[in-house]
Amino acid sequence: MGRKPMEPVQVVKQRRDAALNALVNGVPYIQFLGIQFDRRGDExxxxxxxxxxxxxxxxxxxxxxGATAAFLEMTxxxxLSWSILWEKIESGEIDADTLVAGNMPSLPKTIDFTVDYLRSGLPRDAxxxxxxxxxxxRYASVHVEAWQDNRGRPFAQATGHFLMPQSDG
Amino acid sequence: MSVDQTKMAQQFIAAIPHSKELGMQYTEVGEGFAAMQMPYDTRFIGDPQTGVIHGGAVFALLDTTCGAAVMSHPKMKGHTATIDLRIDYMRPATPGQTIRTRATCYRMTRSVAFVRAEALDDNDENPVASATGTFTVGGN
Structure with a gap:
């Protein structure tokens, strides 16, 4: 019946952010486009x-x-990677420190990706x-939406299918 | 097709910051047809473990090539914009190799253009990716 003692919030946050940074910073094309990821809990x-x-x-x-499509595909x-990592980090199956040390699991591979262009992307942050x-x-299906000034008026959306990385090789 | 047309198209690319940044070049422009290429660049890597470029970079090249095929269609008037574009990634592009694309606008109505395209690396037999899309014709 014994509950695990609660970890201090900053320890939990630090571990999660470090894992996310390790995932994101490893991909050159993310840096090329200047994409950042803002985390609120698992979202x-x-x-x-x-x-x-x-x-x-x-x-x-x-x-x-093409920049819009790349942004959507990267997101x-x-x-998708984060949703899997999140479970594994939280369950203790993967140690966030080993991720940060460079032992990243393989990324999912895109099988197909379909982009709907709803309106033109303005010279604004997206x-x-x-x-x-x-x-x-083995497979995952992901839907993604992008917007600019107004959340209710997306300028593009996409659906993609992905091949999941096989952990046992 | 004609050297002039390809040259004109190349000048058009020079005016598009994103295409320029990705190093896109026209190799051929014909009636409802366009071919382009994009040399390998480590900045485009999407999978750090293999050095394979990100699908998004291939997508950008295919989108541009498809748009060029629409613009070069003899019945085309005014501007075009992508309505939708689907890409199937058949295999990872070989790291270090230039990506070549070719697109055909195979049907054009008063309001919609239909396009097919494929992307290759040095291997001509097995395309890296194929694309199908629809584009707006004229209007806003």
């Missing part, structure tokens, strides 16, 4: 601050559809959240 919001090199239509101007992959609709042993 992640991806943020892509606007910069000149994201522009695809200089006349409007608008964010390149899906990190979101935000995205992924929802894992199914996460099986």
């Amino acid at each position: 992640l919001t991806a943020v892509m601050p606007f910069k000149e090199m994201l522009i695809g239509n200089p006349m409007l101007p608008a964010i390149h559809g 899906s992959i990190i979101g 935000y995205a959240r992924a929802r894992v609709n199914r996460s099986g042993r």
